[in-house]
Amino acid sequence: xxxxxxxxxxxxxxxxxxxxxxxxxxxxxxxxxxxxxxxxxxxxxxxxxxxxxxxxxxxxxxxxxxxxxxxxxxxxxxxxxxxxxxxxxxxxxxxxxxxxxxxxxxxxxxxxxxxxxxxxxxxxxxxxxxxxxxxxxxxxxxxxxxxxxxxxxxxxxxxxxxxxxxxxxxxxxxxxxxxxxxxxxxxxxxxxxxxxxxxxxxxxxxxxxxxxxxxxxxxxxxxxxxxxxxxxxxxxxxxxxxxxxxxxxxxxxxxxxxxxxxxxxxxxxxxxxxxxxxxxxxxxxxxxxxxxxxxxxxxxxxxxxxxxxxxxxxxxxxxxxxxxxxxxxxxxxxxxxxxxxxxxxxxxxxxxxxxxxxxxxxxxxxxxxxxxxxxxxxxxxxxxxxxxxxxxxxxxxxxxxxxxxxxxxxxxxxxxxxxxxxxxxxxxxxxxxxxxxxxxxxxxxxxxxxxxxxxxxxxxxxxxxxxxxxxxxxxxxxxxxxxxxxxxxxxxxxxxxxxxxxxxxxxxxxxxxxxxxxxxxxxxxxxxxxxxxxxxxxxxxxxxxxxxxxxxxxxxxxxxxxxxxxxxxxxxxxxx
Amino acid sequence: xxxxxxxxxxxxxxxxxxxxxxxxxxxxxxxxxxxxxxxxxxxxxxxxxxxxxxxxxxxxxxxxxxxxxxxxxxxxxxxxxx
Ligand SMILES: Cc1cc2nc3c(=O)[nH]c(=O)nc-3n(C[C@H](O)[C@H](O)[C@H](O)COP(=O)(O)OP(=O)(O)OC[C@H]3O[C@@H](n4cnc5c(N)ncnc54)[C@H](O)[C@@H]3O)c2cc1C
Ligand code: SF4
Ligand code: SF4
Numbered sequence: 265x266x267x268x269x270x271x272x273x274x275x276x277x278x279x280x281x282x283x284x285x286x287x288x289x290x291x292x293x294x295x296x297x298x299x300x301x302x303x304x305x306x307x308x309x310x311x312x313x314x315x316x317x318x319x320x321x322x323x324x325x326x327x328x329x330x331x332x333x334x335x336x337x338x339x340x341x342x343x344x345x346x347x348x349x350x351x352x353x354x355x356x357x358x359x360x361x362x363x364x365x366x367x368x369x370x371x372x373x374x375x376x377x378x379x380x381x382x383x384x385x386x387x388x389x390x391x392x393x394x395x396x397x398x399x400x401x402x403x404x405x406x407x408x409x410x411x412x413x414x415x416x417x418x419x420x421x422x423x424x425x426x427x428x429x430x431x432x433x434x435x436x437x438x439x440x441x442x443x444x445x446x447x448x449x450x451x452x453x454x455x456x457x458x459x460x461x462x463x464x465x466x467x468x469x470x471x472x473x474x475x476x477x478x479x480x481x482x483x484x485x486x487x488x489x490x491x492x493x494x495x496x497x498x499x500x501x502x503x504x505x506x507x508x509x510x511x512x513x514x515x516x517x518x519x520x521x522x523x524x525x526x527x528x529x530x531x532x533x534x535x536x537x538x539x540x541x542x543x544x545x546x547x548x549x550x551x552x553x554x555x556x557x558x559x560x561x562x563x564x565x566x567x568x569x570x571x572x573x574x575x576x577x578x579x580x581x582x583x584x585x586x587x588x589x590x591x592x593x594x595x596x597x598x599x600x601x602x603x604x605x606x607x608x609x610x611x612x613x614x615x616x617x618x619x620x621x622x623x624x625x626x627x628x629x630x631x632x633x634x635x636x637x638x639x640x641x642x643x644x645x646x647x648x649x650x651x652x653x654x655x656x657x658x659x660x661x662x663x664x665x666x667x668x669x670x671x672x673x674x675x676x677x678x679x680x681x682x683x684x685x686x687x688x689x690x691x692x693x694x695x696x697x698x699x700x701x702x703x704x705x706x707x708x709x710x711x712x713x714x715x716x717x718x719x720x721x722x723x724x725x726x727x728x729x730x731x732x733x734x735x736x737x738x739x740x741x742x743x744x745x746x747x748x749x750x751x752x753x754x755x756x757x758x759x760x761x762x763x764x765x766x767x768x769x770x771x772x773x774x775x776x777x778x779x780x781x782x783x784x785x786x787x788x789x790x791x792x793x794x795x796x797x798x799x800x801x802x803x804x805x806x807x808x809x810x811x812x813x814x815x816x817x818x819x820x821x822x823x824x825x826x827x828x829x830x831x832x833x834x835x836x837x838x839x840x
Numbered sequence: 841x842x843x844x845x846x847x848x849x850x851x852x853x854x855x856x857x858x859x860x861x862x863x864x865x866x867x868x869x870x871x872x873x874x875x876x877x878x879x880x881x882x883x884x885x886x887x888x889x890x891x892x893x894x895x896x897x898x899x900x901x902x903x904x905x906x907x908x909x910x911x912x913x914x915x916x917x918x919x920x921x922x
Contacts, residue, residue, distance in 0.1 A: 305878040309903040314878055419880065441880060471920045473879065473897045480878045510921045512899075586900040590917050694846040740846070745880060745895065 265444045265690075267683065272300040272415070273666040275451035276659070277422045277436055278485065279303035280311020280478075281648055282638030283457035284405040285655030286662065287414045290455070293663035299414055302438060302449065304458075304748075305480050306418040308406055311459055312478050312615075312639070313648060316399030318519050318583045320372070321385075321647040323393040324358040328382045331355035335818040337388050340827045341542045342618055342644040343774050344793060345498065348817045350643045353625035357653045362393070365652065369404045371397040383522040387538040387827050392518055396578050420447055421748050422484065424682050425454060425492040425634065428672020433492065433633035435674075437682045439751075444690055444744040446683050452669050453633045453662035456621065457655060458485025460503065460639040461759040463752065465609030465714060466706035469510055472699065476505050476512050476608040477639075485640040486612060486762065487755035489621040490806075495630040496798045497642040497811070498618035499766035502610045502715065502778045504546050506560070509606040513584035515562040520579075523571050525564045528602065529557035536831050541616060543776030544828045550607060550715075550777050561602035572598050607777075609706075610714055612759060615639035615647050617778060622797060622811075627658035630799075633669065635662050688737075689750040695740025698749035702756065705732050709760050716780045717767050726764045732757055761806060762798055769808035770796050856900060856918040857882065857893040863912035864890045873904035873913055 276287045279301045287301040303310055324334045334355040339346050362380070366372060373381040373394040384390040395401075409416060420438040426448070428434040435450040462477025473479045490496060506527070508515050517527055517539035529535050529552050536548050552560050564572060576598065580588035596603060614620035620642035627635045637654035639646075646654065689695070712725025736754055741747040772788040773781045794810040801807040864870075867889025874882045874891060882904060883894040891912070898918060905913040916922075 305880065306875055309876040309907070310878050314901050314903055315906070469921045471918050473899055474918065474921055475899075478878060478901070479897070479899055511917075585902050585906075586915060586917060589900075589915075590921070593917055593922050694848075696846070697848065738846075748880070749897075 265446065265687065267446045267448065269448045271450045271671065273297040273451065274299045274453050274455070274662045275435060275449055276301045276455040276457060278457035278459060278638070279307035279416065280457065280459055280638070281313050282651035282655035282658065283455065284409055285652045286455040286457060286637055286659035288408050288412045289656045289659030290663040291412045291414055293660045294667055297663055297666055300449065301409065301414050301416045302420050302422060302436070303416065303418050304421045304441070307409065307416055309402060310480065313401050314478060315585060316401055316582045317395055317648055318398060318516065318578060319392055319394040320362070320649045321518060322358070322391050322645060322649055323362055323380070323382070324355045324391065325362070325380050325382055325393065326359060329389045329391060332818045333389050334391065336820060336824045337386055338645050339816070339820060340824050341540070343787070343828070344825065345618065345774070345795060345813065346644050347814050349625045349814060350623065352817055353657070354643060354646060354650050354653050357656070358649055361649060361653050361656065368408060370401055371395060385518050385521055386540045394519070396582070399582055421751060422458070422488060423686055423751055425488050426450065426674055426678065427492050428674055430672055431632065432669070432672040433631055434672040437686065439686050439744070439747065441744050441748040444747060446686060448679060450671055450674070452666035452671055453635065455658040455662050456485050456489060456634065456636040456640065457638045457658070458488070458640055460611055460613035460615060461486050462611050462613070463706065463756055464611050464709055464759050464763065466703070466710050467512065467609045468606065472702060472706070474512050475611070476507060477611055477613065481639070482752040483612065483755045483759035484752065486621070487758040489629065489636065489640070490758060490762065490800055492631050492634060493800055494634060495622040496762065497620065497622040497795050498614070498644070499612060499762045499798055500770050500779050500796055501543070501618040501775050502763065503613040503617040503619065504610055504715070504777055505541060505608040505616065506546065506549050506605055507608050508587070508590070509559070509604040511587060511590040512608070513587045515603065515605050516579065517562065520562065520564060520575055523575055524567050525562060525575070527605070528561050528563045530559060530561065531557060532563060532602070535833055537833055538831055542828055543617070543778035544831050545776065546607065546778065547776030547780060548832050553607065560605045562605055563602045564598040565600060565602060569599070610709065610763070612763065613639045614642045614644060615651065616645065618642060618644040623654070626661045627654050628661055633665050686751065689739045689741035690744070690747050692740050695738045696735055698739055698741065698746055698753050701732065701735050701739060702749065702753050705729070705753065705757055705760060709763070713760070713763055713767065715777050716782045719768065719781070719783050722764050722768050726761065729757060729761045729764065765806055766796055766798050766808055853896040854919050855893040855896045856898050856916045857904065858914045858916065859891045860912045860914070861888070861890045863910045865910055866891050870909065872907050872909060876903040876907050878903070
């Protein structure tokens, strides 16, 4: 096994959604820079949008919504805990990004007059833009990477960021998951775009890779940012999604809602007013699942044949095309039967919820020279378009930083320590198989962290995660592929500890099910209308602290704030 | 008498991806499915010149099946979720 060194100006880690955009925008901002896109899988088919996407969940299109309305909606949906400047920056740049993607060849649904065919799914405004032919999106991005002559390396797994002696970012360590070679990539600026922490909770099926998120996104990005000294935020605001029972695709109310499909209880009755995914919605979903009217279903069997076949074409060919096979295996036909639903395992993801690395409106983290975008960067409910917009910000900011800084000095001891850590599982003669350690770790995550959250349980969880830390030194890999799984276990363990510590720190309940604390059932704005930040402190320990919410830049009225607090349909008030 | 510290048992697993070896042209140099898989779980059996699933770690996302030039790949739902 060799050690390979390389020097670039801007390094982008993660070539899924935000990463390719960051690389292209960095190069366009300054064509003289050497830009490298480093990817664990293969950029042609990597990340959440590997097969395509069903639609934009949060498009701010003139004539349908203003950026300010969008900021109000997300502030309410995230129970007030947002840095509005970051959400506003997204909203103001969202339409220009749609137009650019459109020019690049991404197909969005349009009406007869050529306008975007927007749909209402959120509680207040209209933000969903369907992409029934969204399967080419990775191809479109790849074409841009080639056109802008971005260097790409596939099958390199980044493990830790390199931090210079002056505290600036200096690049990354990585290894090749096919050869085991150790890579040292030095850079003046780094963009982290490694997606969600999707392999945190264990799916109820017990299948390690049956997660909602693309399981390549094991939480590596969260762990790398943490060890580099970056501040993370909102980790306690978990991601939990309503999915088809046993199948990891969304049901998906966003696609079927506009066609007349909806979520019901076992009696075929609606119980929530709005299918937009929020913690409050998930709490109602959970209550119905656990209550006498459970389980929950997606109801389509009342729709006309043409409508159902249109829905099938979208749902069975685009984002999660194996869905049709799953239904066929169980004999489920949308025409005849409601589809049983359940909730997903927990994850960390700002694309859907709010957990991520703290970034400002330029995608800058708290570490000089380090930028972040996409699901792992804390801009609540950012979804795919947010990944593109913040990918652009991150690329442009990184190009600016690289243009005015030299490479930071790096201590040789840092390099040696990481090489030893990474190669250890391959060099050990025997030890624990990574899949077994991962299974146990994630089963403990379910047992102790899955909401509703209980203080004593989370404390026991922390003890278990500490015990598993010792097992990391006994992991054994028989080949570079198993080494990838072994190093992912390190990252998953870090994320589990972060999830427990941040959840214990916030002693109130907020965001519905995402942070429902049984022993602190009330929301407590007097003490907890703040961000909970997490970082590695000077002593090297994981620590939490409060960060005040910046004054809002968009005025909120009482109704906005309340909008997401009352999602349950109140039968008494509904006229018969 | 001393026992090894770690004893390992191999567990059998029915894997979700099947390759039609009649159709697979890996022996002519094709590696498309191996290249595109986000989880890197497919490989070429060099003795046979055919692709196969080397690790049961599948997201059933289907780029392998979609991008195979000869239609040799079939992705099933993993047994545990079927
Ligand atoms: C099933 C599903 C359905 C969705 N549906 C919608 C929808 O309809 N509309 C919508 O707007 N949004 C949707 N989303 C959300 C949207 O897809 C994401 O918010 C967005 O794609 C995130 O982009 P990203 O760049 O952060 O992550 P990704 O696109 O997942 O990219 C992360 C990349 O990092 C790589 N990586 C990970 N670890 C490492 C490492 N250690 N070293 C190097 N590379 C690494 C991964 O291989 C991957 O390529 C959906 C998500 C999922 C999972
Ligand atoms: S893509 Fe198809 S033909 Fe090529 S190696 Fe894979 S199975 Fe064989
Ligand atoms: S379905 Fe996806 S994860 Fe499974 S082998 Fe094919 S490409 Fe890989």
